[in-house]
Amino acid sequence: MDGKKSYTFLEIKQKLVNYCVYQDRCHQEVEQKMRDFLLVPEAKEEILLYLMQENYLSEERFTRSYIRGKFYMKSWGRNKIRNHLKFKGVPEKLINNCFDEIDVEDYHQTLTKLFQQYHSKLKGLQEYQKKSKTITYLMGKGFEYEEIKEVGNEGEEI
The missing domain is CATH 1.10.10 (Arc Repressor Mutant, subunit A)
Structure with missing residues (x-):
C-alpha cells in the first residue's frame, strides 16, 4: 500500500467540483488533478463531462478570468499571458477571442x-x-x- 487514501467515485467527483468552484480551472489542470486519483478512463470522461455540463468547468471562463487577473493584478503583457495560456493547453483561437477582456x-x-x-x-x-x-x-x-x-x-x- 502506498499510503494513498482511496475514495469512491462520488467522493472524487465532489472533490473535483470543489477544485473547480474554488477558482476557474482549465481542462489541463483538472486532468492533472484527476491523475491524483486512480480512475479508469471512462470515469474521467464522465467527471469531465459532468463538470462541463454543470458549468463548473469552462475553458472560456477560465481564459477570460486568467487574462484579467494576469493583466490587472500582475501587469503582464499580452505575449506573456498568451504563452502561459498556451502552456496550459488553451487553444490559440480561444485566447485571441478572449483578449477583449483587456481594455x-x-x-x-x-x-x-x-x-x-x-x-x-x-x-x-x-x-x-x-x-x-x-x-x-x-x-x-x-x-x-x-x-x-x-x-x-x-x-x-x-
Whole structure:
C-alpha cells in the first residue's frame, strides 16, 4: 500500500467540483488533478463531462478570468499571458477571442506607467542604456516591442 487514501467515485467527483468552484480551472489542470486519483478512463470522461455540463468547468471562463487577473493584478503583457495560456493547453483561437477582456486604453496606460516607473529608477546610465534596459524589462513582462517603442517615444521631440 502506498499510503494513498482511496475514495469512491462520488467522493472524487465532489472533490473535483470543489477544485473547480474554488477558482476557474482549465481542462489541463483538472486532468492533472484527476491523475491524483486512480480512475479508469471512462470515469474521467464522465467527471469531465459532468463538470462541463454543470458549468463548473469552462475553458472560456477560465481564459477570460486568467487574462484579467494576469493583466490587472500582475501587469503582464499580452505575449506573456498568451504563452502561459498556451502552456496550459488553451487553444490559440480561444485566447485571441478572449483578449477583449483587456481594455485597449488600460493596456496603454499600464504600459506607460511601467515604462516611466522602471525608466526613472535607473540611475547613472546614459539615456539610450536606460531605454534599452526598460525595453528589455517590459518585453520580459510580455509587452510587445512596437508598443513599448511607441510609449518610449511619447513626449520626445522628433
